[in-house]
Amino acid sequence: xxxxxxxxxxxxxxxxxxxxxxxxxxxxxxxxxxxxxxxxxxxxxxxxxxxxxxxxxxxxxxxxxxxxxxxxxxxxxxxx
Amino acid sequence: xxxxxxxxxxxxxxxxxxxxxxxxxxxxxxxxxxxxxxxxxxxxxxxxxxxxxxxxxxxxxxxxxxxxxxxxxxxxxxxxxxxxxxxxxxxxxxxxxxxxxxxxxxxxxxxxxxxxxxxxxxxxxxxxxxxxxxxxxxxxxxxxxxxxxxxxxxxxxxxxxxxxxxxxxxxxxxxxxxxxxxxxxxxxxxxxxxxxxxxxxxxxxxxxxxxxxxxxxxxxxxxxxxxxxxxxxxxxxxxxxxxxxxxxxxxxxxxxxxxxxxxxxxxxxxxxxxxxxxxxxxxxxxxxxxxxxxxxxxxxxxxxxxxxxxxxxxxxxxxxxxxxxxxxxxxxxxxxxxxxxxxxxxxxxxxxxxxxxxxxxxxxxxxxxxxxxxxxxxxxxxxxxxxxxxxxxxxxxxxxxxxx
Numbered sequence: 001x002x003x004x005x006x007x008x009x010x011x012x013x014x015x016x017x018x019x020x021x022x023x024x025x026x027x028x029x030x031x032x033x034x035x036x037x038x039x040x041x042x043x044x045x046x047x048x049x050x051x052x053x054x055x056x057x058x059x060x061x062x063x064x065x066x067x068x069x070x071x072x073x074x075x076x077x078x079x080x
Numbered sequence: 081x082x083x084x085x086x087x088x089x090x091x092x093x094x095x096x097x098x099x100x101x102x103x104x105x106x107x108x109x110x111x112x113x114x115x116x117x118x119x120x121x122x123x124x125x126x127x128x129x130x131x132x133x134x135x136x137x138x139x140x141x142x143x144x145x146x147x148x149x150x151x152x153x154x155x156x157x158x159x160x161x162x163x164x165x166x167x168x169x170x171x172x173x174x175x176x177x178x179x180x181x182x183x184x185x186x187x188x189x190x191x192x193x194x195x196x197x198x199x200x201x202x203x204x205x206x207x208x209x210x211x212x213x214x215x216x217x218x219x220x221x222x223x224x225x226x227x228x229x230x231x232x233x234x235x236x237x238x239x240x241x242x243x244x245x246x247x248x249x250x251x252x253x254x255x256x257x258x259x260x261x262x263x264x265x266x267x268x269x270x271x272x273x274x275x276x277x278x279x280x281x282x283x284x285x286x287x288x289x290x291x292x293x294x295x296x297x298x299x300x301x302x303x304x305x306x307x308x309x310x311x312x313x314x315x316x317x318x319x320x321x322x323x324x325x326x327x328x329x330x331x332x333x334x335x336x337x338x339x340x341x342x343x344x345x346x347x348x349x350x351x352x353x354x355x356x357x358x359x360x361x362x363x364x365x366x367x368x369x370x371x372x373x374x375x376x377x378x379x380x381x382x383x384x385x386x387x388x389x390x391x392x393x394x395x396x397x398x399x400x401x402x403x404x405x406x407x408x409x410x411x412x413x414x415x416x417x418x419x420x421x422x423x424x425x426x427x428x429x430x431x432x433x434x435x436x437x438x439x440x441x442x443x444x445x446x447x448x449x450x451x452x453x454x455x456x457x458x459x460x461x462x463x464x465x466x467x468x469x470x471x472x473x474x475x476x477x478x479x480x481x482x483x484x
Contacts, residue, residue: 025180025184025187025432026183026184026187026190026191027432027433027436028190028191028436028437031191031192032192033421035192040188040191040192040193041188042191042193043188044184044187044188045184045187045188045189045191046187065421068422069421069422071139071140071426071428071429071430071432072140072429072430073140
């Protein structure tokens with residue numbers, strides 16, 4: 001159930017974090033899991049990524065946990 | 081569902097046999113079936129869904145409704161008569177997209193960041209309650225001195241209840257969770273709190289102020305959908321959701337740690353680990369285990385069974401949190417359990433607990449403060465002789481006599 005803590009370089013290059021803010025209802029579990037990457041909007045509580053505009057977040061073990069914990073499916077990983 | 085009347089489904093709920101380590105399984109036996117038909121106290125039947133994956137899948141399924149007005153909703157207690165107008169219903173009983181719209185009006189009040197800003201105030205509230213405990217005679221009841229007033233005052237802080245009204249508020253919430261009062265007295269106490277919210281919201285409508293209720297009034301007015309009764313119901317919902325649950329988690333957590341002195345000693349030495357221990361305690365007790373009722377709006381296939389449209393479903397967080405596929409030796413309390421954070425004690429899907437980060441914070445601060453300031457705290461009565469809330473919708477303990 002718990003995802004692997006190690007991610008191969010191949011996986012890092014192909015698996016992407018997808019964020020669907022329309023599904024987010026602001027539980028904040030991603031912020032608790034990886035506060036360096038996730039934050040919540042001051043106005044509507046929805047998820048924000050603390051990355052630059054064109055920066056692709058690395059899919060770390062913490063990101064995988066945040067995806068698993070997200071109660072509303074707002075965070076997912078791409079398959080390709 | 082007339083055929084169900086002739087079938088002999090086991091009753092639900094079954095009281096927890098052992099105070100610790102989770103509720104009895106719905107149908108008995110070790111191999112809990114994925115889905116079980118049960119008979120409810122209100123006479124109808126419902127499905128009980130068990131297991132980590134199934135509970136999460138069910139609660140995230142858009143064909144599964146939280147609308148308590150729908151026929152087939154698995155009510156555990158008789159529903160009050162009368163049909164409140166749709167626009168006054170609080171978000172717990174709404175489905176998307178209405179639920180989403182209402183939740184977005186409040187969710188920024190409960191962000192991780194906002195809750196961190198509340199920390200110093202929660203710490204002051206807890207310190208005051210510990211002062212009151214130490215000033216009282218020994219033994220004292222932990223429930224009435226700490227477990228009830230901390231979340232009660234935290235709700236006041238969150239909603240913007242004026243300081244001058246907080247003694248009134250605290251006394252009413254203490255009364256509601258003191259079983260020596262008659263049902264009539266409790267109804268009266270609840271009525272007084274409702275009346276209080278009605279007056280408070282009327283005042284805030286004139287002068288909203290910079291607090292949750294004031295800001296919500298402004299937001300709803302700006303959106304052109306302000307409704308007084310809705311706001312009163314929502315304030316009451318926030319109190320209901322945030323009070324008794326946290327009260328019971330505080331009592332159970334203190335007792336569980338006093339009963340596990342080695343783990344308590346570790347937390348005393350490493351209070352920064354308490355946040356993780358809180359996740360394990362939330363998993364272990366699943367206090368909100370019976371109230372996660374839903375009703376199917378379409379036929380839903382699950383593990384070879386069909387939940388028909390209009391049938392009630394109960395997802396049990398305890399069965400997810402005690403699933404051995406996810407949590408090894410699930411009936412063991414282990415504050416170092418790596419996977420503890422996977423629990424669904426705050427639910428899953430769109431209705432996951434709005435106030436979960438406030439609850440986490442209250443529990444962490446209470447445990448750290450209480451065990452630091454009262455280092456020789458101990459039970460004045462053996463844990464197995466305490467009176468547990470075996471038959472109530474939110475699991476907990478009625479009284480916890482402590483001494484020091």
